[in-house]
Amino acid sequence: MSRAQISGCGVPLVRNNVDTDQIIPARFCYKAQRVGHADSLFGNWRQDPSFVLNDARYAGNAILVAGREFATGSSREYAVWAIKDYGFKVVIAESFGDIFYKNAILNDVLPLKTTEQGVETLWEILGRDPQASIHIDLDKETIMIEDHVLPAIMDEHFKRKYILNLDDIAQTLEEIESIKAFESSRNRHLATTVHRGV
Amino acid sequence: MAKTLHEKIWQAHCVKTLGEAEDLIYIDMHLLHEINTPQAFDSLRAANRTVRRPDLTVATVDHNTPTSSIALLEGDELRSNQIDLLRDNSAEFGIPFHMLGEAGQGITHVIAPEQGLVLPGTTVVCCDSHTTTHGAFAALAFGIGTSQVEHVLATQTLRLQKFKSFRITVKNSLPAGVSAKDLALAIIRRIGTGGGIGHVIEYAGEAIHSLSMEARMTLCNMSVEGGASAGIIGVDDVTIDYLRKVYAAKGRPLTEEDVEGWRSFVSDPDAVFDKEIVIDAAALDESVTWGTNPSQSITFDESIPAVSDYEDASQQLAAERAFEYMDLQPGQTLRDLSINKVFVGSCTNGRIEDLRVVAGVLEGHKVHPDVHLLIVPGSVQVRDQAIREGLDEIFHAAGADFRPLPGCSLCCGLNEDQMKAGQRSVSTSNRNFEGRQGAGARTHIASPAVAAASAIIGRIARPSDLEAWGKAE
Numbered sequence: 001m002s003r004a005q006i007s008g009c010g011v012p013l014v015r016n017n018v019d020t021d022q023i024i025p026a027r028f029c030y031k032a033q034r035v036g037h038a039d040s041l042f043g044n045w046r047q048d049p050s051f052v053l054n055d056a057r058y059a060g061n062a063i064l065v066a067g068r069e070f071a072t073g074s075s076r077e078y079a080v081w082a083i084k085d086y087g088f089k090v091v092i093a094e095s096f097g098d099i100f101y102k103n104a105i106l107n108d109v110l111p112l113k114t115t116e117q118g119v120e121t122l123w124e125i126l127g128r129d130p131q132a133s134i135h136i137d138l139d140k141e142t143i144m145i146e147d148h149v150l151p152a153i154m155d156e157h158f159k160r161k162y163i164l165n166l167d168d169i170a171q172t173l174e175e176i177e178s179i180k181a182f183e184s185s186r187n188r189h190l191a192t193t194v195h196r197g198v
Numbered sequence: 199m200a201k202t203l204h205e206k207i208w209q210a211h212c213v214k215t216l217g218e219a220e221d222l223i224y225i226d227m228h229l230l231h232e233i234n235t236p237q238a239f240d241s242l243r244a245a246n247r248t249v250r251r252p253d254l255t256v257a258t259v260d261h262n263t264p265t266s267s268i269a270l271l272e273g274d275e276l277r278s279n280q281i282d283l284l285r286d287n288s289a290e291f292g293i294p295f296h297m298l299g300e301a302g303q304g305i306t307h308v309i310a311p312e313q314g315l316v317l318p319g320t321t322v323v324c325c326d327s328h329t330t331t332h333g334a335f336a337a338l339a340f341g342i343g344t345s346q347v348e349h350v351l352a353t354q355t356l357r358l359q360k361f362k363s364f365r366i367t368v369k370n371s372l373p374a375g376v377s378a379k380d381l382a383l384a385i386i387r388r389i390g391t392g393g394g395i396g397h398v399i400e401y402a403g404e405a406i407h408s409l410s411m412e413a414r415m416t417l418c419n420m421s422v423e424g425g426a427s428a429g430i431i432g433v434d435d436v437t438i439d440y441l442r443k444v445y446a447a448k449g450r451p452l453t454e455e456d457v458e459g460w461r462s463f464v465s466d467p468d469a470v471f472d473k474e475i476v477i478d479a480a481a482l483d484e485s486v487t488w489g490t491n492p493s494q495s496i497t498f499d500e501s502i503p504a505v506s507d508y509e510d511a512s513q514q515l516a517a518e519r520a521f522e523y524m525d526l527q528p529g530q531t532l533r534d535l536s537i538n539k540v541f542v543g544s545c546t547n548g549r550i551e552d553l554r555v556v557a558g559v560l561e562g563h564k565v566h567p568d569v570h571l572l573i574v575p576g577s578v579q580v581r582d583q584a585i586r587e588g589l590d591e592i593f594h595a596a597g598a599d600f601r602p603l604p605g606c607s608l609c610c611g612l613n614e615d616q617m618k619a620g621q622r623s624v625s626t627s628n629r630n631f632e633g634r635q636g637a638g639a640r641t642h643i644a645s646p647a648v649a650a651a652s653a654i655i656g657r658i659a660r661p662s663d664l665e666a667w668g669k670a671e
Contacts, residue, residue: 019491030280034241034344067515069395077345097425098425099342100343102343157359168357171357173353175214176353178213179353187459189456193253193254194292
C-alpha cells in the first residue's frame with residue numbers, strides 16, 4: 001500500500017486548544033534523545049483515570065482525533081516525539097499550530113486537517129465504537145469512517161513531502177553551490193557572533 | 199509591485215526557489231538553548247555533517263537554569279546534563295556559548311537584541327516559539343523545531359513555504375498606564391489563539407510607533423499566542439536610536455551607511471495584506487487573563503464571562519474547562535481574586551524597562567504577607583543595569599525576591615521555581631496554559647505594573663487601586 005493510504009482505529013481527544021504544554025508538559029522534556037517519550041504524552045492529564053488514553057478500549061489505536069488549534073504554543077519537538085513514541089501515526093484536527101505541523105511532517109507523523117463537522121463526526125463515532133475503522137486516502141483527499149466520507153485537507157506541497165518522506169537536509173545540501181553563491185554576495189556588515197562580533 | 203515588509207526580507211533571503219511551494223531561505227542569526235538542541239547535534243554527528251556557520255550561531259542556557267544559586271545544579275543530573283550537552287556541542291563546533299551567570303548570558307530573546315545580533319531586514323530563528331520577539335527590529339524571526347535546528351546548523355538555510363500577511367493597525371495612542379502587554383492581550387482576545395496561524399502579523403499605526411523597543415519586543419513576543427508565525431514592525435527612528443546605543447556601548451558605532459539601508463525595511467504604502475484589522479488604542483485598558491489560554495482576558499471594569507456569552511461552541515467548551523481548572527465563577531471580577539505568587543520576568547517582560555515599572559509601583563510599599571513576589575532579570579546585563587539604577591534596593595525594601603541569575607524561571611516551570619497545585623499567580627510571562635507554572639497551578643497573565651500592584655494588595659489589582667487601598671488599610 002502506498003503511503004497515501006492509511007487505515008487504523010482512532011482515539012477521540014474531545015478538546016480544542018490542546019497546546020504543546022498539555023501534550024508534553026515542560027518538566028517531561030528532559031531526555032536528550034528523540035525517543036523514549038511515550039510515557040510523557042499528556043503527562044499531567046494521564047494522572048486522571050478517566051482520561052481517554054487510560055481507557056483500555058482505545059489501546060493500540062494509531063489515529064488521534066483532536067479539535068481546533070491542536071498543538072499551538074511552545075515549539076518543543078518533544079510533542080511530536082511523544083505522540084510518535086506512544087504509537088500514533090496520524091493526528092486529525094481542525095487546525096494545527098504552525099511549528100508543530102512542520103515538526104510532525106519531519107518526523108513522519110501525518111498531521112491531517114478536516115472540517116469542524118468532520119471532527120464532530122469522528123468524535124461521535126469513536127465515542128460509541130472504539131474499534132471503528134478509519135480509512136485515509138491522501139490521493140482522494142478523503143477520510144472514511146462507517147458510511148461517512150469526510151474531507152482530508154492537506155496542501156499538495158505538504159502532502160508530497162509526507163508521501164515521499166525525503167531527507168530534507170540531504171536535499172538542501174545538494175543546493176550547496178547556490179548557498180555559497182548567496183553567501184558570497186551577502187552584506188559583510190551583518191552581525192556575527194564570533195570574529196567580527198560587536 | 200508593492201511589497202510588505204516580510205516579503206522584502208523573504209525575497210532578499212531567497213537562495214533558490216525549490217519547486218512550486220517552497221523557497222530555500224538564508225538564515226542570518228541562529229539562537230540555541232539547552233532544551234531543544236541536543237537531539238539536533240546528535241543527528242548532525244550521526245550523519246557526519248558539521249555546523250556551516252558557527253559565526254552566525256549563538257548558544258545560551260536559560261530554560262532549566264537556577265536563578266537563586268548556581269550551586270543548585272550540583273547533584274541535579276538531568277538539568278546539568280542538558281547544560282553540559284549544549285556547552286560541549288558548542289565547543290565541538292566552535293559556537294559561542296554563554297554559561298549561566300557569565301556576562302552575556304540570559305534568556306535568548308533578551309540577550310540577542312542587547313548584543314546587537316538582531317538587525318533590520320535580517321532573518322532570525324531559534325528553537326523557541328517566542329523568537330517572534332525579534333520582529334520588533336523589522337527582522338523576520340520565528341520559532342522552529344529541533345529537526346529544523348539541525349537543518350539550519352547543517353545548511354544555514356530553511357526550506358519554507360511563504361507566510362501569509364496580516365496587518366494590525368493600532369490607531370491613536372494608548373491611554374496612560376496601558377502598556378504593550380495590555381495591547382497584546384487585547385489583540386489576542388480579538389483575533390483568538392488561532393487568528394494568526396500561517397501569518398506574519400505586521401503591527402502598524404501611530405500607537406505602535408510611539409512604543410519603545412522594549413515594548414515592541416513585548417508585543418511581537420506575544421504574536422505567537424495569537425497563533426502567528428511571526429510578528430514584525432517596520433523600521434523607524436526608535437529602532438535606529440536603539441541600535442545606535444547598543445553598538446556605541448559595544449565600541450563599534452554604526453555608520454550612516456549601515457543605518458540608511460535599514461530605512462527601506464518598511465512595508466510599501468500600497469502593499470496588499472491577506473488580512474487586516476484596525477484597533478483603536480484609545481479604547482483599550484489594562485487587561486488580565488482569567489482563563490487557560492491567552493485569549494481569555496478581561497479588563498478591571500468587566501466580570502468573568504458566562505459560557506453563554508460565547509457564541510462559538512469551541513470557545514464555550516474552552517471556557518467551561520477554564521472555570522473548573524482556574525476555580526472561578528462567571529460574574530467574579532479580577533479584584534475578587536486573591537493570589538499567592540507574583541512573577542516578574544520572562545522573554546515577554548524581563549527587560550530593564552519592565553523592572554523599572556515594577557520598582558516604580560513598589561517604591562514605598564511592602565509586598566503583601568501572603569504573596570511571594572519573584573523578580574527574575576532577563577539577562578546578566580539587565581540585572582547589572584537594575585543594580586546600577588538602585589532598583590534592587592527598592593525590591594529588597596519591599597520584600598521582593600530579586601534573583602541574582604537570569605533565566606526563564608517560573609514562566610515555564612523547568613527550574614526550581616514552580617508553583618504548587620491550587621496556587622494562583624499573576625505573571626508577566628506569556629502563557630496561562632494548564633500546568634505551565636506547575637501541575638495544577640493557576641496563572642493570570644498581566645503587565646508588569648499590574649503584577650506589582652497585585653503583589654502589594656494581595657489580590658489582582660492595578661496601580662490606580664493603590665490609593666484607595668492605602669486609605670482603607
